[in-house]
Amino acid sequence: PQTNVIDVHISRLRSKIDKGFTPPLLHTIRGAGYMVRDGAR
Amino acid sequence: MTALGKLLRTTAFRLTLVYLVLFALYAVLLLGFFALNARRLVTEQITTTVDTEVSGLAQQYEQGGIRRLVQVVDIRSRRPGSSLYLVATPTGQGLAGNVSSLEPGTLGQTGWVETAYRRLDAPEGSEHHALVRVSELPGGFHLLVGRDVEERERIYDIITTAGRWSMAVVVVLGLGGGFFVSRRILRRVDAITEKAQTIMAGNLSGRLPVAGTGDEIDRLALNVNAMLDRIESLMRGFKEVSDNVAHDLKTPLTRLRNRCEAALRSARTEEEYRAALNSTIEESEQLIRTFDALLMIARAEAGEGGRYMADFDAAETARGIGELYEPVAEQKGFRFVVEAPGPAIVRGNRELISQALANLVDNAIKYAAPAPSGADAAPPTLQILAGTDGDHVVLTVVDAGPGIPERDRAHAVERFVRLEQSRSLPGSGLGLSLVSAVAHLHHGELRLEDNGPGLKATIILPRAGPPGSDAITSGTD
Numbered sequence: 365p366q367t368n369v370i371d372v373h374i375s376r377l378r379s380k381i382d383k384g385f386t387p388p389l390l391h392t393i394r395g396a397g398y399m400v401r402d403g404a405r
Numbered sequence: 406m407t408a409l410g411k412l413l414r415t416t417a418f419r420l421t422l423v424y425l426v427l428f429a430l431y432a433v434l435l436l437g438f439f440a441l442n443a444r445r446l447v448t449e450q451i452t453t454t455v456d457t458e459v460s461g462l463a464q465q466y467e468q469g470g471i472r473r474l475v476q477v478v479d480i481r482s483r484r485p486g487s488s489l490y491l492v493a494t495p496t497g498q499g500l501a502g503n504v505s506s507l508e509p510g511t512l513g514q515t516g517w518v519e520t521a522y523r524r525l526d527a528p529e530g531s532e533h534h535a536l537v538r539v540s541e542l543p544g545g546f547h548l549l550v551g552r553d554v555e556e557r558e559r560i561y562d563i564i565t566t567a568g569r570w571s572m573a574v575v576v577v578l579g580l581g582g583g584f585f586v587s588r589r590i591l592r593r594v595d596a597i598t599e600k601a602q603t604i605m606a607g608n609l610s611g612r613l614p615v616a617g618t619g620d621e622i623d624r625l626a627l628n629v630n631a632m633l634d635r636i637e638s639l640m641r642g643f644k645e646v647s648d649n650v651a652h653d654l655k656t657p658l659t660r661l662r663n664r665c666e667a668a669l670r671s672a673r674t675e676e677e678y679r680a681a682l683n684s685t686i687e688e689s690e691q692l693i694r695t696f697d698a699l700l701m702i703a704r705a706e707a708g709e710g711g712r713y714m715a716d717f718d719a720a721e722t723a724r725g726i727g728e729l730y731e732p733v734a735e736q737k738g739f740r741f742v743v744e745a746p747g748p749a750i751v752r753g754n755r756e757l758i759s760q761a762l763a764n765l766v767d768n769a770i771k772y773a774a775p776a777p778s779g780a781d782a783a784p785p786t787l788q789i790l791a792g793t794d795g796d797h798v799v800l801t802v803v804d805a806g807p808g809i810p811e812r813d814r815a816h817a818v819e820r821f822v823r824l825e826q827s828r829s830l831p832g833s834g835l836g837l838s839l840v841s842a843v844a845h846l847h848h849g850e851l852r853l854e855d856n857g858p859g860l861k862a863t864i865i866l867p868r869a870g871p872p873g874s875d876a877i878t879s880g881t882d
Contacts, residue, residue: 372732
């Protein structure tokens with residue numbers, strides 16, 4: 365797909381699980397994809 | 406090969422020759438049969454006449470002895486146009502009749518004899534042939550009665566002469582006709598060959614000559630011409646595509662190189678290098694996407710996707726695409742509607758069809774997005790519809806955007822074609838090409854219609870599997 369379909373999905377997801385929390389769980393790995401990771405470690 | 410040799414080698418000439426030989430054989434048989442039969446008929450007439458005379462004369466002999474016979478024969482042989490008569494003593498001395506000489510030994514035989522003779526009334530004339538019947542009368546006398554066979558031979562001769570002449574005429578006319586027909590055909594074949602050679606030499610726009618008679622050579626030429634049309638359009642398409650590929654890939658590659666150059670020249674900090682690298686990666690990803698799309702189209706057009714054909718529910722695929730695009734569509738301000746109750750079973754490559762549908766939705770989002778300002782205006786609708794219509798499965802994406810002008814619709818599905826209004830937006834110009842290629846791969850079609858306003862893009866595919874709900878899903882929910 366040309367448009368940023370995945371980006372929008374992820375941003376929605378991010379707004380649901382990460383909004384208002386630090387550190388974030390959902391990380392963007394450039395060139396590979398996304399990862400759920402405990403930001404502290 | 407000489408011109409004559411070429412002529413003699415043509416199929417037409419050979420066929421003529423074979424036909425001529427067969428016909429001649431048939432004519433010889435027919436004429437021979439006719440001649441022999443005519444001859445037999447005349448012979449039969451002669452023998453019947455002679456038999457009648459012999460039995461009459463024998464009767465006379467029985468009643469009046471040799472004297473009476475001699476008298477009767479004498480009278481009969483004086484009649485004009487009479488048969489041949491001879492009454493002879495046992496020693497062979499003539500007593501009466503109109504025969505002056507015979508082949509020696511004729512009288513010694515009895516029954517039917519063919520012999521040469523001279524008539525008494527024409528002793529100096531040439532010898533003639535006759536068919537005679539010699540009978541021995543009681544008392545040793547010979548009675549010879551016969552008829553000239555010259556007439557019979559003449560009829561026979563006439564027939565055989567006519568036969569020979571007509572054979573000669575048949576052969577001459579047949580050969581002449583063969584030459585004529587072969588030369589006509591050869592001329593046309595030569596014209597076609599000549600043209601074909603110029604086409605082979607690179608002039609693809611040349612076409613074979615068509616005489617307009619609608620015969621087999623014309624049909625062949627027409628078909629070859631149709632083939633050439635197809636080849637020419639394929640070649641043109643191929644050339645266009647390679648031109649476009651070269652052009653469209655050169656631009657981003659040049660940009661990429663320039664960006665790297667600029668970074669090398671002016672970047673100082675690690676941050677700046679990082680940013681430059683990131684932008685090159687983005688640029689290359691765009692390139693890779695273009696290549697992927699090209700490869701996918703090429704595969705779909707080559708029918709390679711056919712290896713992964715399976716029955717699946719296109720309505721389910723449509724729902725999946727809907728789910729995938731819903732957030733983006735809503736973010737861009739569409740009222741997003743998916744109507745795909747299914748099942749709409751299609752035999753095909755699920756991935757390709759799903760990609761095609763995604764391309765249509767993608768286009769709709771890209772080109773029909775409302776201006777971001779108007780929150781007060783009613784949001785435009787973007788619909789995905791999937792359903793069946795008779796023998797077809799119909800996947801439709803409807804938007805309310807600017808649409809595509811009718812004159813551009815056929816053009817829009819070509820590779821790398823970007824219509825005027827869309828030049829400013831990102832894109833490779835390959836989206837609709839892929840949709841069209843996928844539809845064709847599945848023996849279907851892509852239809853672009855006016856939604857007034859907006860575009861209604863429909864993928865029509867042949868339906869597979871058991872008949873399900875026949876109701877086409879439509880309407881605006």
